[in-house]
Amino acid sequence: MISTEELLGTIRGEVLLGESMKEHTALKVGGSVDFFVDPLDREDLCGAIALFEARNLPYELIGRGSNLLVHDDGVRGALIITSRALGGxxxxxxxxxxxxxxxxxxxxxxxxxxxxxxxxxxxxxxxxxxxxxxxxxxxxxxxxxxxxxxxxxxxxxxxxxxxxxxxxxxxxxxxxxxxxxxxxxxxxxxxxxAECDKRGRLRREAFRRRSDSQPLSWPNAGSVFRNPRPEENPSGLSAGQMIDACGLKGLQRGGAVISETHANFIINAGDARAADVMELIVEARERVRTMFGVQLELEIKLLGFAKNCC
Ligand SMILES: Cc1cc2nc3c(=O)[nH]c(=O)nc-3n(C[C@H](O)[C@H](O)[C@H](O)COP(=O)(O)OP(=O)(O)OC[C@H]3O[C@@H](n4cnc5c(N)ncnc54)[C@H](O)[C@@H]3O)c2cc1C
CATH class of the missing domain: 3.30.465.10 (Uridine Diphospho-n-acetylenolpyruvylglucosamine Reductase; domain 3)
Structure with missing residues (x-):
């Protein structure tokens, strides 16, 4: 166990107790973490980790939270954000x-x-x-x-x-x-x-396609499912194309919706809970398995969920 005094006395950066992970994830979903740690610098970050390991406190590093789904009950232990300590x-x-x-x-x-x-x-x-x-x-x-x-x-x-x-x-x-x-x-x-000009043109075109094909004005966590390996996917369709073919675009559970723009994105259209997102994940997975015989695997990372929950 670790006492709050010891934690606050060791870490020079910021330690927030019971911080809501809605503030730190692109999907803006999830409960609170016991200790949200924003170390001041690299030495502070390494010191925090040494303390957590010595005290057997579970911890994870997170970046921008752009690929995370955090459980509504939050995360026990510590989450360490890297942007300040390791941002150079x-x-x-x-x-x-x-x-x-x-x-x-x-x-x-x-x-x-x-x-x-x-x-x-x-x-x-x-x-x-x-x-x-x-x-x-x-x-x-x-x-x-x-x-x-x-x-x-x-x-x-x-x-x-x-x-x-x-x-x-x-x-x-x-x-x-x-x-x-x-x-x-x-x-x-x-x-x-000449290469810069060519790459610049390709890049502008790719970014235009991206902004047309992704629901960037809504909170989301990027692609929810990985594209299946070709040898396990006779249809040759991407995860998003399979979900779309199942007619699931626009499917809503609570505040979470399978995006109309890209079926492999789940957006937070209001006050979505992680449980809403998880319902959509389970339903999309089940429908794709029934229609295509393909078991979709998650690309997003789950925090605070039981192992093998999905
Ligand atoms: C709109 C949108 C578009 C996206 N497009 C793409 C895309 O085109 N291609 C793509 O690949 N991804 C895409 N993503 C997903 C995401 O942005 C990437 O996976 C990104 O690399 C995750 O970085 P992050 O810092 O946000 O990591 P987080 O989401 O914070 O964490 C992701 C995982 O990395 C681990 N992690 C983070 N930092 C560390 C560290 N320092 N040490 C050890 N483990 C660490 C975390 O523990 C977690 O398991 C998109 C996401 C969004 C929201």
Whole structure:
């Protein structure tokens, strides 16, 4: 166990007790976490983790909460946000060194502005570097794993550099598992003026398609389900296309709705609860299984839910 006094006495940054996770997730859903920790700097973050481990207090790192569904009863233990402590980045020649809390849209824009290629298509992903590596985020033919050269992690109290060739990245997955990601080094490609023009055109077109095809004016957590592996999906349809084919666009449970714009997005159209979102998840999954024989897997990460609840 840990006392509030010990926590407040150890962590130099902010510690909020019973903070609502609606404020810290893109979907704006979820109950409160016992301890919401916003460390002041990297040393403070590592100190907080050492304390939690010594006291056996469960904790998770979160970035922008853009891929999270938090249970209505909240989360026991601590959630540590990385944006302040690990939000820095620097660019030297074609090497980007970024803390886990650095924002992907910011560094994607910055590096492309310096004629460096490799991350420019990731600009529309509203997460952090840590979240992007944990999820192997990708868009429009680029994945973060294709530029990562090494990742700095905190493992059993020690900071280690893990070369990319020792990490297995898959579709929205990364073998670092529950490791604490502190930052990463990314090797980008110097682009010629002609390449910049071409990539710039492709990028503008991709962003236009994205804003036309995603419900960006509503709170949401991005794609709810992963696209099924081709060998398990004879239809060849994406998760969103299958949900759409089941006629589920617009299906509403409480304040949560399967988006009319993109069937693989669930939006918070009012005061949605996590239970409403979960009802839609279960229903979409069941209908797709019946119609296509495909078991959809979640892409969003659940916090505060029982293991194997879904
Ligand atoms: C409108 C919208 C569009 C999106 N489009 C895309 C897209 O095109 N492609 C795509 O891949 N994703 C997309 N997403 C999903 C999401 O933005 C990405 O998965 C993003 O990388 C998550 O980053 P985050 O910082 O928000 O992570 P969070 O949502 O906060 O966390 C996600 C997971 O990463 C873990 N994590 C976060 N930081 C760390 C760390 N430092 N160390 C260890 N683990 C950590 C968390 O514990 C959690 O398991 C979209 C989301 C939205 C809302």
């Amino acid at each position: 980045y620097s660019v030297r020649k074609n090497i980007l060194t970024a803390g886990a809390g650095a924002l992907l849209p910011v560094i994607a824009e910055k590096t492309f502005g310096l004629s460096l290629g490799g991350m420019e298509m990731l600009q529309g992903i509203p997460g952090t570097v840590g979240g992007a590596i944990a999820m192997n985020a990708g868009a429009h033919g680029q994945e973060i794993s294709s530029v990562v050269s090494r990742v700095e992690i905190l493992h059993e109290g020690r900071v280690c550099m893990v070369p990319a060739h020792d990490i297995t990245f898959g579709y929205r997955s990364c073998s670092l598992g529950r490791s604490v990601i502190l930052g990463a080094e990314m090797k980008l490609k110097k682009l010629s003026d």
